[in-house]
Amino acid sequence: MELKDIIKPENLVYDKSEVQTDTIMHYCPGCSHGVVHKVIAELIGELGIQEKTVGIAPVGCAVFAYNYIDVDWQEAAHGRAPAVATGVARLNPDKFVFTYQGDGDLASIGSGEIMHACNRGENILVVFINNGIYGMTGGQMAPTTLDGMVTSTTPFGRNADLNGYPMKITELIAQLPGTSYVTRQAVHNAASVRKCKRAIKKGIQNVLDKKGTSFIEVVSTCNSGWKMTPVAANKWMEDNMFPFYPLGDLKDGVKGEPVSKN
Amino acid sequence: MGELRLMKGNEVLAEAAIRCGCDGYFGYPITPQSEVMETLMARQPWNETGMTVLQAESEVASINMVYGAAGSGKKVMTSSSSPGISLMAEGISYIAGAELPCLIINVQRGGPGLGTIQPSQADYFQSVKGGGHGDYKMIVLAPASVQEMNDFVALGFELAFKYRNPAMILTDGAIGQMMERVELADFKPRWTEEEIKVKSGAWATIGKAIDRERNVVTSLEMDSAKMEANNLRFQQKYKQMEEEDCRYEEIMCDDAEYILVAFGTSSRVCQKSVEIARAKGLKVGLLRPITLFPFPKKAINKLAEKAKGFLSVEMSAGQMIEDIKLAVYEAGKNTRVEHFGRMGGIIPTPGEVVEALEEKFSWEISYGVKRYY
Amino acid sequence: MTEEIIIAGFGGQGVLSMGKILAYSGIMEDKEVTWFPSYGPEMRGGTANVTVIVSDTRISSPILQEFDTAIILNQQSMDKFEKAVKPGGTLLYDPNGVIHPPTRTNINIFRVEGTKTAVEMGNPKVFNMIVFGSYLKVKPILSLDNVEKGLEKSLPERYHKLIPLNLEAIKKGQEIVETMQAV
Numbered sequence: 001m002e003l004k005d006i007i008k009p010e011n012l013v014y015d016k017s018e019v020q021t022d023t024i025m026h027y028c029p030g031c032s033h034g035v036v037h038k039v040i041a042e043l044i045g046e047l048g049i050q051e052k053t054v055g056i057a058p059v060g061c062a063v064f065a066y067n068y069i070d071v072d073w074q075e076a077a078h079g080r081a082p083a084v085a086t087g088v089a090r091l092n093p094d095k096f097v098f099t100y101q102g103d104g105d106l107a108s109i110g111s112g113e114i115m116h117a118c119n120r121g122e123n124i125l126v127v128f129i130n131n132g133i134y135g136m137t138g139g140q141m142a143p144t145t146l147d148g149m150v151t152s153t154t155p156f157g158r159n160a161d162l163n164g165y166p167m168k169i170t171e172l173i174a175q176l177p178g179t180s181y182v183t184r185q186a187v188h189n190a191a192s193v194r195k196c197k198r199a200i201k202k203g204i205q206n207v208l209d210k211k212g213t214s215f216i217e218v219v220s221t222c223n224s225g226w227k228m229t230p231v232a233a234n235k236w237m238e239d240n241m242f243p244f245y246p247l248g249d250l251k252d253g254v255k256g257e258p259v260s261k262n
Numbered sequence: 263m264g265e266l267r268l269m270k271g272n273e274v275l276a277e278a279a280i281r282c283g284c285d286g287y288f289g290y291p292i293t294p295q296s297e298v299m300e301t302l303m304a305r306q307p308w309n310e311t312g313m314t315v316l317q318a319e320s321e322v323a324s325i326n327m328v329y330g331a332a333g334s335g336k337k338v339m340t341s342s343s344s345p346g347i348s349l350m351a352e353g354i355s356y357i358a359g360a361e362l363p364c365l366i367i368n369v370q371r372g373g374p375g376l377g378t379i380q381p382s383q384a385d386y387f388q389s390v391k392g393g394g395h396g397d398y399k400m401i402v403l404a405p406a407s408v409q410e411m412n413d414f415v416a417l418g419f420e421l422a423f424k425y426r427n428p429a430m431i432l433t434d435g436a437i438g439q440m441m442e443r444v445e446l447a448d449f450k451p452r453w454t455e456e457e458i459k460v461k462s463g464a465w466a467t468i469g470k471a472i473d474r475e476r477n478v479v480t481s482l483e484m485d486s487a488k489m490e491a492n493n494l495r496f497q498q499k500y501k502q503m504e505e506e507d508c509r510y511e512e513i514m515c516d517d518a519e520y521i522l523v524a525f526g527t528s529s530r531v532c533q534k535s536v537e538i539a540r541a542k543g544l545k546v547g548l549l550r551p552i553t554l555f556p557f558p559k560k561a562i563n564k565l566a567e568k569a570k571g572f573l574s575v576e577m578s579a580g581q582m583i584e585d586i587k588l589a590v591y592e593a594g595k596n597t598r599v600e601h602f603g604r605m606g607g608i609i610p611t612p613g614e615v616v617e618a619l620e621e622k623f624s625w626e627i628s629y630g631v632k633r634y635y
Numbered sequence: 636m637t638e639e640i641i642i643a644g645f646g647g648q649g650v651l652s653m654g655k656i657l658a659y660s661g662i663m664e665d666k667e668v669t670w671f672p673s674y675g676p677e678m679r680g681g682t683a684n685v686t687v688i689v690s691d692t693r694i695s696s697p698i699l700q701e702f703d704t705a706i707i708l709n710q711q712s713m714d715k716f717e718k719a720v721k722p723g724g725t726l727l728y729d730p731n732g733v734i735h736p737p738t739r740t741n742i743n744i745f746r747v748e749g750t751k752t753a754v755e756m757g758n759p760k761v762f763n764m765i766v767f768g769s770y771l772k773v774k775p776i777l778s779l780d781n782v783e784k785g786l787e788k789s790l791p792e793r794y795h796k797l798i799p800l801n802l803e804a805i806k807k808g809q810e811i812v813e814t815m816q817a818v
Contacts, residue, residue, distance in 0.1 A: 054334065054467045057480075066478045072467035074333040075480035077356050080326035083318070087330025087338070088467065090314050091286050095334075095469060113326070116319035268659045268668065268789065440697055441655065441670035443662045533695035611700045 019045040023067045030230025032220030033062055033129060035187040039197045040100075040127065041069045043204055053096045054088050056081040060102035061135040079110025082117030085124045096207050098125035104134045107143040107169040114173070121178025121212035121255045125203040128170070128215065131222040132241065139225040143167040146240060151225070166244065170217045174250035180206050181214040182251040186242070188221065188234045199249075212255030219245050264445040271411040272438040274446075275341065275367060275431070276301035278415035279313070283452040284365075285336035286314040288327035290346060293379040294435035295369035298341045311452055321346035325353030325366075332362040333479040335458040335466030337419055341367035343435070344385050345376065347393070354428055355394030358496075359481025361465075363422035365415065366400070367431045369438040372577075372607040380607020381435035381527060384578035389432045390555040390585070397493055399500045401429040401507065402554040404525040408442035410552075416447060421507060423461075425499055432554060434577070436527040436609060503556045510558035511550040514540070518547025519626075520619060521565050523586055524575040525551045527609060532575050534612035539619065544627070546619065554582070562589035570626045570633075572599040573619050579605060596634055598623070636666075636691045638776055639699055641716055643684035644708025644732065649763030652789075653706075654685035656767065660777045660785030661689040671697035682711050689776060706770055708749075710734050723818060727770055729762075736815075744816040745773050752811055753804070761804035768808020779805070 020041035027033045044050050053071040057063060059078035066073035076084040081099035089097040106114050106128050117124065133151055134140040140153040146166050148157040158166070174182040181203055185196040196218060203214030219241050223233035251257075269277070275298050279287060289299045299317060307313035314331075318324040324340045331338040342350065347368045357364055368389065372382035389402045401421045403414045414431050422429040453461065459468060470476045483489040514536055515521060524532040529550040539546035549565060551558050562572070572590070574583035580601035587599045602618035604610045625633050640657070644650045654670050661668040671686040686702075688694050704725040705716045709732035720726050722741045730736065731750035747769040753762040771777060777785075782805065786798050 051469045051471060053469065056330070063482065066476070066480065070470065070476050072470045072477045073479070074330060074467050075360070075478070075482055076329075077326060077352055080322065080329075080353070083323040083326035084330035084333070086316070086318075086323075087286070087288065087327035087332075088334050090316060090327070091331045091336045091338070092334050092468075112319060113323055116323065266662055268655065268662055268670065436671070436697070439672060441658060441668075442694075443658075443666075443668045527698075530694075531696045531698050534699075535696075537695065609698045611698055612696050613700050 017042040017045040019050055019070050021068055021070050025068060026064060027061065028224045030221065030223040030233060031061070032131065032187050032218060035193060036127065036129065036196070036218055036220075037065065037068050039187070039193065039200055043197065043201050044069070044071060047201075047204060049096050049204070049208070052094065053098070054092070056085045056088070056097065056099040058099070058101040058105040059136075060105045062100050062102060062129065063136065065100050079105050079108070080113055081105065081110065082113040082122070082124070082126065086117055086120070086122050089122055089124050093123070093210070096125075096204060097123075098127060098204075098207070100127045101129070102135070103128070103130045103132065103142040103144040107167050111143075111169070114169070115176070118173050118213045118215060119176045119178045123207055123210050124213055125200075125207050126213065126215045127200065128217045129220050130217050130245065131220040131225070132166075133222045133225040135222045135225050143169070144245075146244060168245065170215065170250060173215050177256055179213045179215055179251055180211040180253060180255045181249075183215070183249045184217040184219060184245060184247050186219045186237070186247055188237060217245075219247065264447055267444055267446060268441050269408060269444050270297060270439060270441050271408045271433065272297035272369065273301045274408055274411045274444055275415060276305065277446060278412045279339060280305060280307040280311055281447050281449050282416040282419060283311065283337060283450040284313055284339055284419070285452055286316070286331050286338040287340065288316050288318050288324040288331070288338070289340050290318050290321045290324050290342065292343045292346045294371060294381070294438050295341050295343050295367070297438070298367065298369075311449070313452065321349040322353065325350035325357075328364050328366075329353055329357050329360070329362065332357065332364040333360065333467050335462035335468055337453065339365035339367065341369065343369045343371045344373050344382070347385065347388065351388075351394035354400070355392075355396055355398060356481050357428045358394075358398035358400065359396060360479050361426045362428070362479065363419070363426050364428050365418040365422055365431065366428055368433070370432065370434040372605065378607040379435065381609060382577050382605070382607060383434060383526060383528060384581065384605065385432065386554065386576065386578060386581035389430055390557065398496060399503070399555050401425065401427060401503060401556075403429065403431050404552060404554050405431060405433050405437060406526055406529045406550060408437065408440060408444045411437060412444050412446060425503060427499065432526070434527050504559075507553065508556040508558050508560070509552035510561050511552060512561065513548040513550065515547035515549060515565060517545055519545040519570045520547070520623060521569045521572045522546060522548045522575055522615065522619070523551070523562070523572055523582065524548065525554060525582070528575045528577055531610055531612050532615055535615040535619070538612055538616050542616070544619070551582075557585045557589070559585075559589040559592065562586055563593035566590045566593045566595040566597045569597055570631075571597060571623045573615075573622065574599065574601045575610065575615055576601065576603045577605065577609060578603050598633060636776065637694075638689045638704065638774065639702050640687045640689075640704045640706065641684060641699075641702045641719065642687065642706040643682065643712030643716055645681055646683040648683070648708050649760070650683045650708065651685050653763040653767050654687045655789050656782070656785050657687050657689070659789040660782040663781035663784040663788070664777050666691060667694050669694045669697050682709070684712065704770070704774060706766060708732055708766070713737065725773060727766070727773060727812070729766060740816070741818055742816070743773070743818055745769065746813045746815050747808060747811060749808065752807060756804065756807065758800065761800060764801045764804035765808035765811075768805035769812035770808075771805065772809040772812050
C-alpha cells in the first residue's frame with residue numbers, strides 16, 4: 001500500500017482546526033498548554049466566532065499564545081489581563097473576549113484584577129492554567145505551589161511558615177456574584193480533554209449569551225518545572241494536585257447569585 | 263460661538279471628553295481630580311453618546327482597561343493625580359510600546375509619597391522623561407486655563423491618534439479646582455465601527471476578518487534586531503513630534519532681557535510677574551511651553567541670543583530648568599539659567615517671582631550687561 | 636477694567652457661592668472671569684475664601700498678594716486680608732463676625748449689617764446676597780440684569796423660584812451699605 005492510498009478524506013481521523021496556526025509551539029513536550037490551546041482553537045472554529053474573538057494573552061509561558069490561535073490578540077502586562085479584557089469587552093459588547101492566564105499571572109500579581117473583573121461580572125471567559133509553578137522564569141514558587149513542593153525558590157519544599165499556604169483561588173472566585181460558571185478541569189487524558197472542551201464551550205456560550213464571567217481552571221502539568229517525564233508528571237498531578245484541587249464545577253448558575261451552590 | 267459656562271477645570275475635562283466623541287473613561291478616585299469621574303457619572307454619557315464610564319478597582323486596573331480599549335481602536339482616557347500616575351507607569355510604558363493612542367490626565371498634587379493634596383508641578387520629569395521603563399515619550403500638554411483644559415482634551419486625542427502614542431494633559435490641583443469662563447466645544451459624534459475599521463483596522467483588535475492576518479497588539483519582541491528597529495521607529499516618531507507639534511506662547515519677549523519660563527499655573531502667576539516687573543522698568547518676558555514634550559527648544563535657542571538670563575519658575579525643586587539649560591547649551595550659548603520654585607503645595611506669588619528674579623540676576627541688573635560663567 | 640476681589644469668611648456663609656454668582660454675572664456681561672477657591676484641609680479649619688477676578692482682558696495670575704476689593708466676613712479673614720487691600724482699594728465687611736474693625740487709613744471702607752438684615756428678612760441664607768448687593772453698590776462693575784442672568788445660570792433649576800428673593804436681598808444690600816471711610 002502506497003502513502004497516497006492512505007491519505008484520503010475517508011481515512012481522516014483528526015484534523016487540526018483552521019483557527020490553530022501552523023506555527024510550531026514553543027511549549028515543552030508534555031506541557032498542558034498545547035492541549036488547551038488546541039481545544040480553544042477548535043471551539044472558536046466550531047462556533048464560527050473567529051471574526052468576533054479577541055484574546056488577551058498573559059505574561060508567563062502563554063505569553064506567545066497569540067502565535068498559535070488565529071484571532072486578534074492583545075498582550076497584557078503581567079496579571080492585568082482581566083483589566084485589559086474589561087476595557088475591550090466594555091467598549092465592544094458584541095465581541096467574544098477571553099483571557100488566558102497562568103497561576104503566577106492570575107493568582108499572584110494579578111489577584112486584584114481577577115477578583116474585581118469577576119466581581120463586576122465582566123462578560124468574558126477566563127481560562128486559568130494552574131500547574132503550581134512559574135514555568136517561563138525557570139520554575140519558581142507560584143501561589144498555587146503545594147505544601148512541601150520543591151521549586152527553585154523553595155529548594156527545601158514549600159513551607160507554610162516561610163512561604164504561606166497554597167491558594168485555592170478558584171474557590172474564592174466561585175463566591176463572587178459576578179460569575180455564572182466556575183469550574184476546575186484537567187487535560188491529562190482523552191476523557192478529561194473532552195470534558196474540559198465541554199466546559200470551555202459552555203464558558204464561551206455564556207459570554208455569547210452575555211451571562212457574565214465564566215472561569216475555567218485547568219489543573220495542569222509542568223513536567224520541565226517539576227523535573228519529571230511527561231508520564232510521571234501526569235501521575236504526580238493525579239496523586240498530589242487533584243486531592244488539593246479537586247476537579248468539578250464550583251458554580252454553575254447565573255450572574256447575581258451571591259455564592260456558589262457548594 | 264460655543265456654549266459659554268463657568269466651570270471647574272476638572273468638570274470641563276469630563277464635559278470636553280463627552281463632547282469630543284470619547285468612547286470610554288476608566289478611573290479611580292483621588293484628590294484633587296475626583297470631580298472628573300463624578301461629573302462623568304452624573305452626566306451619564308452612555309445615554310447621550312454611548313460613552314462608557316467605569317470606576318476601576320485601582321489606577322493599575324484603570325490604565326490597563328485603557329490599554330485594552332485603546333487596542334480595539336477606541337478613543338479612551340483616564341485621569342488621576344500624582345500617586346495614581348506612579349501606579350500607572352507600567353501600563354503607560356506598555357501603551358507606548360504597543361503604539362496605542364490614549365489620553366491620560368494628571369492633575370498633579372505635591373509629593374513625594376502621599377505628599378499633599380495641594381497643587382504641584384513636581385511630576386514634570388515623570389511626564390516628559392518617560393516615567394515608566396524603556397525609551398519612550400508621551401506628548402505632554404500643559405494647560406494654563408480652564409479654557410485650555412477644554413481645548414486640550416480634543417487636541418490630546420488628535421495628537422495621540424496622529425502618532426499612535428499616549429498623550430498626557432499635565433495640569434495641577436489649582437487649575438483643576440479653579441472655575442473660569444469657558445467656551446465649550448460643539449458635540450462631535452463617536453466614531454462608528456466602520457470608521458474605526460478604516461482608521462485603525464490595520465492594527466486594532468476589531469476581530470480578525472477572514473481576508474487578513476490577525477492583529478496582535480503587543481510590546482513584546484524577542485528578536486533583538488527587530489526590537490531595536492521598533493525602538494528606532496519610536497525615536498523617529500518622537501523626532502517628528504518635535505518637528506511638527508511643539509507648541510508654546512511668548513508674552514512680551516520681543517524686547518525682553520530676562521525671560522521667565524513657566525507652564526500651567528506657574529505661567530499664570532508669571533504673567534502677573536511680567537506686569538509687575540515691567541512697571542518697575544525691568545524688561546521681562548514670559549515663555550510658556552504649551553507642550554512640555556516636545557519641549558520648545560528652538561524658542562529657547564532663539565531667546566538665548568539676546569536674553570541676559572532665564573528664570574525657570576516651577577512648583578518643584580527645579581525640573582524643567584534642566585531642559586532649558588540643555589536648550590541653551592545646544593544653542594552654543596552660556597546665558598545664565600536660574601530656578602525659582604515653591605514646593606509642598608504652595609503656589610508662588612507674582613511678587614515673589616519678581617523678587618527672585620531681582621536677586622538671582624542682581625549683577626546683570628546693576629551693570630546692565632550679560633554675565634558669562 | 637480688571638477687578639481683583641477676595642471674599643473671605645467662614646465655611647457656610649456662602650462665600651464660595653457668592654463668588655460663583657459674581658463670576659457668572661461677569662460672564663453675562665461678556666467679561667473674562669476666574670474663580671479660585673482655597674481648597675483642602677484649610678476649609679475644614681473653618682475659614683473659606685475665594686479669589687474672583689473680573690476683567691475686560693485676559694486674566695493673569697489667580698494667585699494674588701493684593702486685591703482691589705476685600706469682602707471680609709469674619710475676624711480671621713480681617714486679620715489676614717485687611718493688609719492685602721491695594722492702597723486706594725476697597726474693604727467691605729460685616730461687623731457681626733468682626734471684633735476689631737479695620738484701621739487702615741489709605742483704603743475705602745464700607746460696612747454692611749448683612750447678618751442682622753438677613754435675620755430681619757426672615758432668611759439667614761440670603762446673607763451672602765445682601766453682602767453681594769452692597770458690593771455692587773460700591774463697585775458697580777456689573778448691571779443688575781446680568782446679575783439676574785448670572786443667578787439663573789449658577790443656581791440649579793429647582794432653586795430658580797428663589798431668584799426673586801435673592802434679587803430682593805441684593806437690592807437690600809445696595810440700600811443698607813454704610814460708608815465708613817472714603818479716600
